[in-house]
Amino acid sequence: MIFSRTLLRQRSVLPGFDLALGFTIFYLSLLVLIPLSAAFIKTASMTWPAFVEAVASPRVVASYKLTFGSSLLAAVINAVFGLLVAWVLVRYEFFGKRIVDALVDLPFALPTAVAGITLTGLYATNGWIGQYLDLVGIKVSFTPLGVFIAMTFIGLPFVVRTVQPILEDLAKELEEASATLGATRLQTFHRVILPILTPALLTGFALAFARALGEYGSIIFIAGNMPMVSEITPLLIITKLEQYDYAGATAIAVVMLVMSFILLLTINLLQAWTRKRQGK
Amino acid sequence: MSAISPPLNAHAAPALQAPPHLKSATQEPAWVRYTLIGTALVFLTIFLFLPLASVFTEALRKGWQAYIEAIAEPDAISAIWLTLTAAVIAVPLNLVFGVAAAWTIAKFDFRGKNILLTLIDLPFSVSPVISGLIYVLVFGLQGWFGEWLRDHDWKVIFAVPGIVLATIFVTFPFVARELIPLMQAQGNEQEEAARVLGASGWQTFWKVTLPNVKWALLYGVILCNARAMGEFGAVSVVSGHIRGQTNTLPLHIEILYNEYQMAAAFAVASLLASLALVTLVLKYLVERQVAKEIAQAQADVH
Numbered sequence: 001m002i003f004s005r006t007l008l009r010q011r012s013v014l015p016g017f018d019l020a021l022g023f024t025i026f027y028l029s030l031l032v033l034i035p036l037s038a039a040f041i042k043t044a045s046m047t048w049p050a051f052v053e054a055v056a057s058p059r060v061v062a063s064y065k066l067t068f069g070s071s072l073l074a075a076v077i078n079a080v081f082g083l084l085v086a087w088v089l090v091r092y093e094f095f096g097k098r099i100v101d102a103l104v105d106l107p108f109a110l111p112t113a114v115a116g117i118t119l120t121g122l123y124a125t126n127g128w129i130g131q132y133l134d135l136v137g138i139k140v141s142f143t144p145l146g147v148f149i150a151m152t153f154i155g156l157p158f159v160v161r162t163v164q165p166i167l168e169d170l171a172k173e174l175e176e177a178s179a180t181l182g183a184t185r186l187q188t189f190h191r192v193i194l195p196i197l198t199p200a201l202l203t204g205f206a207l208a209f210a211r212a213l214g215e216y217g218s219i220i221f222i223a224g225n226m227p228m229v230s231e232i233t234p235l236l237i238i239t240k241l242e243q244y245d246y247a248g249a250t251a252i253a254v255v256m257l258v259m260s261f262i263l264l265l266t267i268n269l270l271q272a273w274t275r276k277r278q279g280k
Numbered sequence: 281m282s283a284i285s286p287p288l289n290a291h292a293a294p295a296l297q298a299p300p301h302l303k304s305a306t307q308e309p310a311w312v313r314y315t316l317i318g319t320a321l322v323f324l325t326i327f328l329f330l331p332l333a334s335v336f337t338e339a340l341r342k343g344w345q346a347y348i349e350a351i352a353e354p355d356a357i358s359a360i361w362l363t364l365t366a367a368v369i370a371v372p373l374n375l376v377f378g379v380a381a382a383w384t385i386a387k388f389d390f391r392g393k394n395i396l397l398t399l400i401d402l403p404f405s406v407s408p409v410i411s412g413l414i415y416v417l418v419f420g421l422q423g424w425f426g427e428w429l430r431d432h433d434w435k436v437i438f439a440v441p442g443i444v445l446a447t448i449f450v451t452f453p454f455v456a457r458e459l460i461p462l463m464q465a466q467g468n469e470q471e472e473a474a475r476v477l478g479a480s481g482w483q484t485f486w487k488v489t490l491p492n493v494k495w496a497l498l499y500g501v502i503l504c505n506a507r508a509m510g511e512f513g514a515v516s517v518v519s520g521h522i523r524g525q526t527n528t529l530p531l532h533i534e535i536l537y538n539e540y541q542m543a544a545a546f547a548v549a550s551l552l553a554s555l556a557l558v559t560l561v562l563k564y565l566v567e568r569q570v571a572k573e574i575a576q577a578q579a580d581v582h
Contacts, residue, residue, distance in 0.1 A: 007391045008388060009389045009390055014387050014468060014471050014484070020381075020384040027373075028399060031445070032399070032402060032449065036406070038414050038417040038424065039410070081320070085323065085324065089320075092313055100321070102564045103332075103560065104324070105560055106328050106556065107328075108503075109563070110332075110510070110552070111511070111530050111552045111556070112408075112530070113510075113533045113534055114530070114533065114552050114553055114556075115331065118338075119331060122334055152327060172306060175305075179305035185308055213407070214405075214408065214409070214410070215407075216516075234407050234410075235409075237409050246422055250417065253414075256410060257406065260407070264401070
């Protein structure tokens with residue numbers, strides 16, 4: 001009763017608003033909001049120096065740099081190759097295209113632990129890929145480079161899947177008009193197609209970046225986890241938990257949560273921009 | 281449709297064939313096309329096809345005998361059971377939540393709708409490790425209910441309930457996310473008609489709404505289930521890694537791997553990889569159905 005009287009903008013003949021909204025809020029609070037607030041409440045009980053000590057010690061800062069830097073790099077690579085893959089899947093015909101299209105989602109469906117041990121095996125010095133990289137002196141498994149590889153893998157579908165629908169909807173007339181006006185194919189891509197794709201491309205980039213920041217399962221196998229060198233921030237949270245340093249673990253978690261929330265906000269704004277561009 | 285009406289989709293109309301000596305203005309030269317296709321395929325081979333192939337190759341490295349032994353071993357069996365248990369509890373709960381949330385958001389116009397939408401998406405942007413940590417803060421020995429739970433001899437953290445809770449959290453938005461766009465596109469007319477014709481609220485829901493969204497519902501459940509069975513980080517924090525008791529399949533893989541039982545680790549991993557492949561096939565089939573229904577709903581509205 002209370003919800004329908006206070007919140008509804010328009011009366012509806014459909015029933016169940018109170019029940020459905022009530023249950024939604026109850027379930028959401030119980031399982032998500034209250035547990036998440038526990039992290040902030042726990043951190044609020046820390047003194048400021050203790051908090052700073054927990055979130056800004058050299059080992060933690062090194063982990064931020066690694067996590068942030070690799071996530072950013074992986075997201076950039078995914079933006080470039082994701083755009084390419086989306087383009088190829090929408091515009092060209094080739095053998096096995098449908099299978100390739102379906103397999104792009106593999107990183108979403110494959111459990112992270114499986115991805116972790118598989119990538120580690122592939123890039124080990126005796127692995128299918130690692131043995132050739134070893135010849136030119138590049139080591140991936142158990143180095144920061146491994147972190148980047150795992151992050152690239154798990155972020156791969158985001159850009160493809162955000163750009164693909166926009167590219168499919170793109171009106172051919174725009175490109176024809178551009179060609180008629182004398183633009184080369186490259187100019188058309190650069191000046192006509194790319195600006196239309198930009199919001200979706202940025203959304204996919206931000207999603208891949210956000211996913212990589214929090215990723216744990218696939219990375220810990222391949223990273224080697226050396227403090228100051230190849231230790232990601234989520235792993236530090238686990239390490240502190242195992243040492244029963246709950247406050248320290250939670251403080252780092254809060255820093256990560258705040259970063260995720262900022263990213264979530266950015267992604268929502270980007271998506272609103274995409275929809276506006278699409279005129280929907 | 282009358283013969284003179286223009287085709288709905290202009291691109292679907294047969295294009296006039298350009299004379300072969302004229303270049304198409306909106307088509308790249310062949311060498312550009314092949315280079316782009318080639319580059320994309322090389323990238324996907326390195327990052328998708330090789331990893332997938334290597335899971336199964338490594339799993340069968342020591343032959344079928346060893347493969348079956350690794351999967352039929354008691355710890356593996358109990359891990360399979362625990363993984364199934366967690367999914368069987370988490371998926372239906374999130375299904376009910378997803379339907380309630382989608383009904384609220386898609387069928388009504390109310391204040392705070394966008395905030396609610398963002399909050400539902402929240403678990404996707406939280407690191408899996410943090411998803412586990414927050415339940416430790418609430419139910420762990422030092423947590424809010426820690427002492428109370430201990431006094432009543434109940435265990436949540438390092439026990440099955442904690443694993444279920446963490447699984448629910450990481451799969452929280454899947455069903456709601458698939459239902460909301462479809463139900464928004466379908467609008468309220470059919471439900472309103474059912475109500476006017478005298479159907480009760482539940483009848484309207486079961487006979488009108490549910491049949492309209494069944495494919496999207498299935499799609500959400502498939503994605504939710506895949507994630508529930510494969511979750512590693514969140515479950516790892518709350519499980520305590522007790523062999524044969526609180527180990528799910530992904531955690532069992534980690535233990536085998538850390539003990540250098542590579543073939544066994546990959547054998548168990550290949551089970552989950554197969555699940556992923558089945559998920560992709562189902563996803564592909566259902567996705568086409570949902571796309572058709574959304575297009576249908578939009579065509580009906582216009």
